[in-house]
Amino acid sequence: MKKKLLVLTIATVVALTLLAGCNNHNESIEYTQAANGAQVITRESAMNSSVSSQKINGDDVTFTKVELDTDDGKSEYEVEFIYDGYKYKIDIDAETGDVIEVEKELFEQNDDIAGIDTIPEEVALEAVLEKAGLSGVGKNELEQCRIVLEKDDGIFDEYDIEFIYQGIGYEASVSAANGKVYDFEKWYINVGNDNDIELDDDDDDDDDDVVVIPENVIDKDSALNIVLEHAGVALEDATDIHIDFDDDDAEYEIEFMVGYTEYDYDIDAITGEILNFDREGEHVSAPEFSKPDDSELIGRDAAKAAALEHAGVSANDVVDFEIDLDDDNGEMIYEIEFKCGDTEYEYDINALDGSVIRHSSEIDD
Secondary structure (H helix, E strand, C coil): CHHHHHHHHHHHHHHHHHHCCCCCCCCCCCEEECCCCCEEECHHHHHHHHHHHCCCCHHHCEEEEEEEEEECCEEEEEEEEEECCEEEEEEEECCCCCEEEEEEEECCCCCCCCCCCCCCHHHHHHHHHHHCCCCCCCHHHCEEEEEEEEEECCEEEEEEEEEEECCEEEEEEEECCCCCEEEEEEEEECCCCCCCCCCCCCCCCCCCCEEECCCCCCCHHHHHHHHHHHHCCCHHHCEEEEEEEECCCCEEEEEEEECCEEEEEEEECCCCCEEEEEEEECCCCCCCCCCCCHHHCCCHHHHHHHHHHHHCCCHHHEEEEEEEEEEECCEEEEEEEEEECCEEEEEEEECCCCCEEEEEEEECC
């Protein structure tokens, strides 16, 4: 009993000492409407005022209670938190953000901390969805959603949240006291993996199922649409689609088949620019093709014009121009080579429609 009396006495002395000069609250206080219709400061503003009044590092504070109450007809927040081995109990004027009373006592790990005040898990999830730009998406639309309330030194201090939405994995920690999102990460789930993918933390370098990608990359569906439009192919005609993300170069590597023709693309995952592409006929199980007659071909002049237009060069600036008609596994193409300045160009042009099948360019050293 003497020990308890001593602690309470110390707390009372500290409270009286700290009361003086504690009313210089944060000027950036925000207001909201209480259930009774009164204008009061927000929960987070009350937390900020309590911490700033003690001139301590808010990042190291663990809140255990933030409650709006009425005392003698006056609205006030009761804020409690643990900091540097001490337990603080601070009453905040809910109308102004001023500190009304402060108590500070030593915190013992075996103290009764049942009833710690935390935000609901649905509020924490909403905070992560907003951070991910997915406001309005319901929990029932998420795959493998996992929400765990973690303890630190016996205190519930954060939610660990993971989920998958439309092929992208998300992971974040959320303060259980104020809903602040931190350690936010976004993952790309590689196409072709099993559906039962479990997200891993980014410290696992051996994880082959997920890779971290920057937040500003285009999504895989947009990347696929870009290459399909470039190839002049409808989505329903493309088969064996494979999309890989190169996290070193922030590029999508996309492959797909149309009939017996294979398409390979490299696309900048930030800008959507097509970096390289290749199209070639498969040599396995391909049927016999009937060779078109000359009247169906676009002709050498049209093929040359298509290549020069794609390269963005003038015919007057071109030297060493060569063009040959070739049968590539039943597909008639014009093979074109030329130089412009210090650059050498190579093109394969579809001999029936003038589309660019393959192209490359390199500086001639």
